[in-house]
Amino acid sequence: MSPKRGxxxxxxxxxxxxxxxxxxxxxxxxxxxxxxxEVRYFTGFLTRFWESxxxxxxLIVPVSGDPVAVIPSIGQALMAQSWISDIRTWAAPDxxxxxxxxxxxxxxxxxxxxxxxxPMGAESTLRMPLQDLRRIEAAGVxxxxxxxxxxxLRAIKSEEEIAKIAKACTIAGRAFDRLEEVVRVGAPMEExxxxxxxxxxxxxxxxxxYLAGGAGPMGYADVxxxxxxxxxQEGDVLMLDxxxxxxxxxxxxxxxxxxxxxxxxxxxxxxxxxxxxxAAFEAAKPGVTACELWQVMAGIVGSGExxxxxxxxLGMQLTEGLSLSPHDHSVLEAGMVITLEPGIETVPGxxxxxxxxxxxxxxxxxxxxxxxxxxLPVIEG
Amino acid sequence: MSPKRGxxxxxxxxxxxxxxxxxxxxxxxxxxxxxxxEVRYFTGFLTRFWESxxxxxxLIVPVSGDPVAVIPSIGQALMAQSWISDIRTWAAPDxxxxxxxxxxxxxxxxxxxxxxxxPMGAESTLRMPLQDLRRIEAAGVxxxxxxxxxxxLRAIKSEEEIAKIAKACTIAGRAFDRLEEVVRVGAPMEExxxxxxxxxxxxxxxxxxYLAGGAGPMGYADVxxxxxxxxxQEGDVLMLDxxxxxxxxxxxxxxxxxxxxxxxxxxxxxxxxxxxxxAAFEAAKPGVTACELWQVMAGIVGSGExxxxxxxxLGMQLTEGLSLSPHDHSVLEAGMVITLEPGIETVPGxxxxxxxxxxxxxxxxxxxxxxxxxxLPVIEG
Numbered sequence: 001m002s003p004k005r006g007x008x009x010x011x012x013x014x015x016x017x018x019x020x021x022x023x024x025x026x027x028x029x030x031x032x033x034x035x036x037x038e039v040r041y042f043t044g045f046l047t048r049f050w051e052s053x054x055x056x057x058x059l060i061v062p063v064s065g066d067p068v069a070v071i072p073s074i075g076q077a078l079m080a081q082s083w084i085s086d087i088r089t090w091a092a093p094d095x096x097x098x099x100x101x102x103x104x105x106x107x108x109x110x111x112x113x114x115x116x117x118x119p120m121g122a123e124s125t126l127r128m129p130l131q132d133l134r135r136i137e138a139a140g141v142x143x144x145x146x147x148x149x150x151x152x153l154r155a156i157k158s159e160e161e162i163a164k165i166a167k168a169c170t171i172a173g174r175a176f177d178r179l180e181e182v183v184r185v186g187a188p189m190e191e192x193x194x195x196x197x198x199x200x201x202x203x204x205x206x207x208x209x210y211l212a213g214g215a216g217p218m219g220y221a222d223v224x225x226x227x228x229x230x231x232x233q234e235g236d237v238l239m240l241d242x243x244x245x246x247x248x249x250x251x252x253x254x255x256x257x258x259x260x261x262x263x264x265x266x267x268x269x270x271x272x273x274x275x276x277x278x279a280a281f282e283a284a285k286p287g288v289t290a291c292e293l294w295q296v297m298a299g300i301v302g303s304g305e306x307x308x309x310x311x312x313x314l315g316m317q318l319t320e321g322l323s324l325s326p327h328d329h330s331v332l333e334a335g336m337v338i339t340l341e342p343g344i345e346t347v348p349g350x351x352x353x354x355x356x357x358x359x360x361x362x363x364x365x366x367x368x369x370x371x372x373x374x375x376l377p378v379i380e381g
Numbered sequence: 382m383s384p385k386r387g388x389x390x391x392x393x394x395x396x397x398x399x400x401x402x403x404x405x406x407x408x409x410x411x412x413x414x415x416x417x418x419e420v421r422y423f424t425g426f427l428t429r430f431w432e433s434x435x436x437x438x439x440l441i442v443p444v445s446g447d448p449v450a451v452i453p454s455i456g457q458a459l460m461a462q463s464w465i466s467d468i469r470t471w472a473a474p475d476x477x478x479x480x481x482x483x484x485x486x487x488x489x490x491x492x493x494x495x496x497x498x499x500p501m502g503a504e505s506t507l508r509m510p511l512q513d514l515r516r517i518e519a520a521g522v523x524x525x526x527x528x529x530x531x532x533x534l535r536a537i538k539s540e541e542e543i544a545k546i547a548k549a550c551t552i553a554g555r556a557f558d559r560l561e562e563v564v565r566v567g568a569p570m571e572e573x574x575x576x577x578x579x580x581x582x583x584x585x586x587x588x589x590x591y592l593a594g595g596a597g598p599m600g601y602a603d604v605x606x607x608x609x610x611x612x613x614q615e616g617d618v619l620m621l622d623x624x625x626x627x628x629x630x631x632x633x634x635x636x637x638x639x640x641x642x643x644x645x646x647x648x649x650x651x652x653x654x655x656x657x658x659x660a661a662f663e664a665a666k667p668g669v670t671a672c673e674l675w676q677v678m679a680g681i682v683g684s685g686e687x688x689x690x691x692x693x694x695l696g697m698q699l700t701e702g703l704s705l706s707p708h709d710h711s712v713l714e715a716g717m718v719i720t721l722e723p724g725i726e727t728v729p730g731x732x733x734x735x736x737x738x739x740x741x742x743x744x745x746x747x748x749x750x751x752x753x754x755x756x757l758p759v760i761e762g
Binding site: 046053054073075076077078098118120122124127128130131190195197202204206210211212226228229243309317318320328 | 428432433434453455459472473479501503506510571574575579583592593602604605608610690698701704708
């Protein structure tokens with residue numbers, strides 16, 4: 001039962017209704033959005049064209065009524081396929097006035113002199129020139145923080161959203177099952193990375209926005225480096241961590257495999273990682289906090305690893321929302337999708353990291369990625 | 382003679398020296414940067430981890446002395462491989478203080494009470510929470526516009542940068558040469574897109590941040606849509622436009638092919654596109670303005686197309702810098718890499734777009750993408 005692309009209009013209307021109820025509570029007259037996931041959340045506007053920084057895109061969600069898109073004319077045809085009917089365009093990029101007048105007018109019309117909320121807290125970015133935001137404020141629009149309203153809405157996924165994340169996880173799972181096809185002793189890591197991305201595409205990923213990894217007999221020094229010419233070697237533990245996308249939703253998990261043989265310390269570390277993941281899975285239910293879940297895992301793997309967290313939210317972005325870290329007191333709720341990502345130091349400066357994706361239901365967690373079990377897999381390179 | 386990965390330290394030092402000379406002229410005490418290409422420009426810090434919005438990354442380039450990186454500890458190991466020696470880290474994400482204190486202190490130290498420049502004009506984004514920027518300003522750091530300083534530096538590419546873009550173009554060229562392998566009448570467009578991305582990887586792309594396209598007997602209604610289930614049909618003109626990356630540098634060009642046969646109107650439109658591209662190529666030399674180059678093409682293809690421009694700068698981003706548009710008076714200089722991207726309306730609402738990449742030398746333009754010649758290619762699906 002593969003999910004369909006897109007969402008029915010009712011889903012978008014429900015999102016808007018939830019946003020509007022929260023706006024009333026927060027005393028906001030409108031929500032002003034500039035980033036890809038935020039605009040897409042309410043409109044379904046899905047394009048890789050955000051890769052180009054040349055044009056800003058704006059969406060206004062008023063406290064009552066339908067959203068208004070203020071966008072470059074190059075996006076008119078695609079936005080017109082969405083449920084949004086009020087689409088205002090300009091011929092961007094325009095060095096003299098890149099949508100600022102059009103946007104100011106729309107914001108003044110929607111806000112009626114009241115405060116306009118904008119995501120400006122944790123994880124937020126401003127995807128428009130700061131100078132243009134200042135111009136809009138100077139034109140009499142009061143821009144205030146949305147107080148985490150937008151992040152709060154996005155944190156709870158609908159069944160349809162969860163199905164898309166599950167599909168991305170399934171696709172990556174099939175690619176990981178074929179890992180042996182691209183792993184070869186002596187192959188430069190960049191070749192392994194390329195080959196694995198091609199597998200993800202062959203298995204149905206729309207695109208592969210993220211792939212990181214590492215390899216070494218005792219693990220890897222960091223988990224964010226791109227691949228270079230260094231060759232994969234007998235005895236390495238190879239880790240590949242992917243964020244593959246299907247219909248705009250991410251998976252984010254990794255797999256570790258030992259090449260040929262494995263050192264006992266790496267094997268033991270792996271066992272602890274699985275133990276921590278299982279413990280967190282058992283503990284992950286509504287009402288539990290992010291830091292409590294961190295505690296469960298840190299109690300098993302130790303708290304010395306450098307990533308600063310042992311998991312995070314996931315959805316329209318590779319990472320989003322809460323962090324499984326000692327400082328994050330966010331409370332788990334049904335509908336959240338998170339990663340469980342314990343890391344462990346094997347020898348000073350080297351780590352193994354394991355990651356799975358789960359969804360939180362009223363009754364507890366459910367695996368979205370194909371749960372790893374057993375000892376550290378060994379494959380011939 | 383394939384280029385090497387990375388750049389020698391002297392290249393980074395030369396970039397810093399140019400930035401510092403410009404800062405003196407602009408009366409800035411430091412440059413404050415938050416985005417991927419800007420941080421990478423001075424440090425070489427290359428990672429796909431920017432895909433995760435959870436952590437901000439900061440770089441300060443003082444008016445004298447070496448840059449200072451203020452980054453999450455997860456990036457310590459990778460940044461330590463760069464030429465940057467002053468690396469200050471915190472355990473991000475930290476909901477209480479996500480690097481703000483550390484950054485404020487560093488900025489106050491570098492700025493010595495003077496103005497700190499930040500890109501805040503065209504194409505810029507603020508990749509940190511706006512709230513945190515306001516905190517830094519409240520802590521006594523004066524943030525002003527860099528007046529386009531950063532964009533100006535990045536617009537002129539070094540020989541080493543040009544070689545990387547040329548390599549990305551060559552890789553995409555080999556993938557386009559194999560297009561027949563993934564084109565099949567009746568294939569859903571999403572399958573064609575996946576197959577072509579896999580070809581790009583097989584031919585050596587590190588990753589494929591951008592692929593757009595369209596298909597129809599008279600062209601396509603827009604050039605930014607993702608692929609869906611609609612099948613490729615006999616008589617369609619298929620366009621694929623890719624931004625593939627090698628070592629952090631993009632190509633950005635497309636190819637059009639007719640499937641089986643082609644309507645005379647599409648064939649004629651194609652001839653005009655090539656004519657416009659050739660004319661722009663001949664005209665593209667130092668001293669010519671972006672709008673003059675637009676004029677050359679618009680005179681041949683008409684000025685009615687919806688993209689708002691007929692080409693743009695290219696480099697560390699899919700699009701960057703000048704626009705070949707009626708409003709952009711930027712002057713071409715040697716070392717600029719640009720796309721020539723004429724579009725033409727075939728029937729109302731449908732377009733063909735052709736794109737090539739060129740570098741500007743003192744003596745004129747040089748093709749970086751494998752120049753298209755002859756009639757619209759026809760392949761059997």
